[in-house]
Amino acid sequence: MSTEQQAGYFGEFGGSQVPPSLQNVLDILEENFNRFKDDEDFKNELDYYFREYVGRQSPLYFAENLTNRLGGAKIYLKREDLNHTGSHKINNVLGQILLAKRMGAKRIIAETGAGQHGVATATVCAMFNMECVIYMGAEDIKRQALNVFRIELLGAKVVSVTEGQGRLKEAVDAAFADLVENYENSFYLLGSAVGPHPFPTMVKHFQSVISRESRAQILQKEGKLPTAVIACVGGGSNAIGSFAEYIADEDVRLIGVEPDQAPSLTEGTPGDLHGFRCLVLQDEAGNPQPTYSIAAGLDYPGAGPEHSQLKVSGRGEYVTISNEEVLDAFMTLSKEEGIIPALESSHAVAYALKFVPTLSKEDIVIVNISGRGDKDVEQVYDMLAKR
Secondary structure, X not given: OOOOOEOOEEOOEEOOOOOHHHHHHHHHXXXXXXXXXOOHHHHHHHHHHHHHHHOOXXXXXXXXXXXXXXXXXXXXXEEHHHOOOOEOHHHHXXXXXXXXXXXXXXXXXXXXXXXXXXXXXXXXXXXXXXXXXXXXXXXXXXXXXXXXXXXXXXXXXXXXXXXXXXXXXXXXXXXXHHHHHHOOOEEEOOOOOOOOOOHHHHHHHHHOHHHHHHHHHHHHHHOOOOOEEEEEOOOOHHHHHXXXXXXXXXXXXXXXXEEOOOOHHHHOEEEEEOOEEEEEOEOOOOOEOOXXXXXXXXXXXXXXXXXXXXXXXXOEEEEEEOXXXXXXHHHHHHXXXXXXXXXXXXXXXXXXXXXXXXXXXXXXXXEEEOEEOHHHHHHHHHHHHOO
């Protein structure tokens, strides 16, 4: 079963509602993506960097302590936090930078919320000697000062976006504005499975390495597929990467976890955002509503078009978690397994803490640990001090 029914659409969601000048750029991008994604030289080069630079494949780790504590299903953690740069973001970034190189781009632009995509983009731009400009909301710059320093240390320029809430949505707005103005020499390396076609399809393609690995790993370890796969959802790149290879396996539950103050998939309605159609939190006039999450990477009023389709079709399940539950999960995984998860990933852990005890010992749950929590330790310290 495929959720993509025609190029760029997942049911009613997706598409490309952009000005003609930008559509021309996207058409060229789609043409090159389709040309190279299955090219043997391209795939071999990407596999080389995955193996030698990122450190793939990432482990699928049996969380024995947490499993014993909860007393339900066996819990496996897909350790994307162990990738170079500390998150799943490097998977998509490497794929896109190799594409940009083949297209002759000299300048890379990107948006970032929590800073992990910005760090990953700045990293590969340093490696391939490309100019790099990262757009980041002013509010997120305050929350993620360590990642801002890392981005600048790698040689990229961070542009503070002060419009609106000064968060991820506004950073995406600014990056698209840059692309419209500078499309002749710039490549927009979009970090999530959102935006106009072909971005959601392209990001899913490069992130699907997560589930391609986990599916083979769990079959080797347990001899059967998991009962459920759980991942956090903002725009949705780590989640769609975690789900991709299981979509056709209808007995595997796909569970996306959102912040309860940014419930795009659980409470959103169909609308247009950043040039594509998705489930979006919007007012009666169709304007995106303000959102909030302690995890900057999930602070977005919409979600990827494929997630939107998975939700309305019933194939995917989407739930919300409170900030307090996220903090508790952050500490629980740290103390039980010696693994400090990103606040984004802690959303998935938080739901697993509630969900796993309802299952039997014969069940298996895979939780995607999309990133490590180094970037969040100072923020969590401050939040815990105020409890």
